[in-house]
Amino acid sequence: MWVKAGCRAACYKSRALLSQRMQLRSRLSAYSRGIRRNDFQDLPVDRAMGVKSDQILFDGRLRKRKRIILLTGGCSIATCTMCPFPGESRRGVRSEDLIRQFEGAFEGDCIDNYELITLFCNGNFFSDRELGPQVRAHIFERIGGSQAAILAVESLPQFLSESKIAAARRGLGFKKLAVFMGLQSADDFVREVAINTTCSRLAFERAVAILHANEYLAVAFLMVKPPFLTEAEAIEDAVASLGYLSRLGVTHSTLCPTRVAPGTLLSEMHARGHYQPGWIWSVVEILTRNADTLGSVPMVNTTELKDWINPGSCCARACPDCKESTILAIEKFLFSRDLDVLKSLHCSCYTDYQRQMQQETRRWGSLSVHERVELFLKLIQVIPGGIGLEIV
Ligand code: SF4
Ligand SMILES: [Zn+2]
Structure with a gap:
C-alpha cells in the first residue's frame, strides 16, 4: 500500500515536471515565431x-x-x-x-x-x-x-x-x-x-x-555554449555530449560554436544581457579535454567563428590580436590532431576569458537552467500560444 502511494506521488511529480517543461517550450516557441523575419x-x-x-x-x-x-x-x-x-x-x-x-x-x-x-x-x-x-x-x-x-x-x-x-x-x-x-x-x-x-x-x-x-x-x-548556459557549464556540456557519442559508437561529430544571429530568441537574450557569446578558448579547452577519450573525433564548424563572413551576427570571442591565429590553429589541429598546436596557444585575453567565466558563474550559477528560462520568459512576458509582449 505504502509502495503504491509512493509510486503514485513519484508519478504525479514526473507528470508535473513534464507539463512544466512543455509549457516552457511552448512559450519559447511562441516568442521565437513572433520575432522571426523573412527577407527571402x-x-x-x-x-x-x-x-x-x-x-x-x-x-x-x-x-x-x-x-x-x-x-x-x-x-x-x-x-x-x-x-x-x-x-x-x-x-x-x-x-x-x-x-x-x-x-x-x-x-x-x-x-x-x-x-x-x-x-x-x-x-x-x-x-x-x-x-x-x-x-x-x-x-x-x-x-x-x-x-x-x-x-x-x-x-x-x-x-x-x-x-x-x-x-x-x-x-x-x-x-x-x-x-x-x-x-x-x-x-x-x-x-x-x-x-x-x-x-x-x-x-x-x-x-x-x-x-x-x-x-x-x-x-x-x-x-558550444547553448542559450541559458554559462561558459563553464557549456564546456562540461560539450565534453559530456562527446562522451555520450563515444559510448554510442558515433565516431564523427561537429562542434558548432554558437553565433548570435539576428531574428532569433538568442539575439533577444543577448540584447537584454541574458547571454554572452562564448569564447574561442572554450573550443580549445573542449578539444584538448576530449583528445584523451577514444571514440568521437570532433570537427569544428570554424565558419561560425568568423565575424567577417557572418555580418550582423556576434560570433564567439577572442581579442583582435589572436582571433584569426587561434581559429587557424584550431583548423591546423583538425588536420594534424597534434595537441601541441593547441597547447602552444597564448594570448593576454586568456585572463579576460577566465575572469569573465567566473563573473558569469557568479551571476547565474545560483539559478538552475529552468529558473533562468523562467526569468527570461517573465522579462519578455510570453503568453502561451501568443507572441511576446515586452515589459521592460
Ligand atoms: S536548428 Fe534550425 S534548422 Fe535545425 S531543426 Fe532547429 S530550427 Fe530547424
Ligand atoms: Zn587574444
Whole structure:
C-alpha cells in the first residue's frame, strides 16, 4: 500500500515536471515565431541559395567538394532558440524547383569533378514536408550514377526511417551517405528546453542504428555554449555530449560554436544581457579535454567563428590580436590532431576569458537552467500560444 502511494506521488511529480517543461517550450516557441523575419520571398524559386566548390577535410582526409544550399519552404520544426534558418526560406518552392536548383548547381560544371557533395537545405533533408521523396530520389540517382563518392545531408533524426534509407540505398548504390543530425547536447533539459529542439535521444539513437546498419555515417552536431548556459557549464556540456557519442559508437561529430544571429530568441537574450557569446578558448579547452577519450573525433564548424563572413551576427570571442591565429590553429589541429598546436596557444585575453567565466558563474550559477528560462520568459512576458509582449 505504502509502495503504491509512493509510486503514485513519484508519478504525479514526473507528470508535473513534464507539463512544466512543455509549457516552457511552448512559450519559447511562441516568442521565437513572433520575432522571426523573412527577407527571402523575392528570391527565384529555381536557384539554390548558395553554391560553392572547395576542398574540405572530411572523414579523415581532404576532399574536393561541391556545397549546395537549397532554397526550400523552410525548416518544419523552426523552434530552436538560436537558429536563424527558419527565416531563410521561401513560400511556393515546388519539388520541380528543388530539382532545378540541384541541377543548376552544376551548370558549366560536372558532378564528376567532385568526390563529396554536401547538400544542405537549412532544415531537414528527410522531412517529406520540406523535400518530397521524388526530389530525394532524383538526387540519390544523380549521385549514384556519377563519380562522386559521398553525399552529405542534414536532418533531424526523427525524419529518418528504414524505408527512407532503403530508398537512399537503391539510388546511391555503393556510394556513401553521411547524415548530419542536430543532437546539440546529450543533456535532455538543455536540448529540449534551453535549445528547444524536438530532437530526442531516442530518435537520435534509432537513426544512428539505422545508418550504421547500412554502413552509412551518422554525424552529430553539438552546440558550444547553448542559450541559458554559462561558459563553464557549456564546456562540461560539450565534453559530456562527446562522451555520450563515444559510448554510442558515433565516431564523427561537429562542434558548432554558437553565433548570435539576428531574428532569433538568442539575439533577444543577448540584447537584454541574458547571454554572452562564448569564447574561442572554450573550443580549445573542449578539444584538448576530449583528445584523451577514444571514440568521437570532433570537427569544428570554424565558419561560425568568423565575424567577417557572418555580418550582423556576434560570433564567439577572442581579442583582435589572436582571433584569426587561434581559429587557424584550431583548423591546423583538425588536420594534424597534434595537441601541441593547441597547447602552444597564448594570448593576454586568456585572463579576460577566465575572469569573465567566473563573473558569469557568479551571476547565474545560483539559478538552475529552468529558473533562468523562467526569468527570461517573465522579462519578455510570453503568453502561451501568443507572441511576446515586452515589459521592460
Ligand atoms: S536548428 Fe535545425 S531543426 Fe532547429 S530550427 Fe534550425 S534548422 Fe530547424
Ligand atoms: Zn587574444
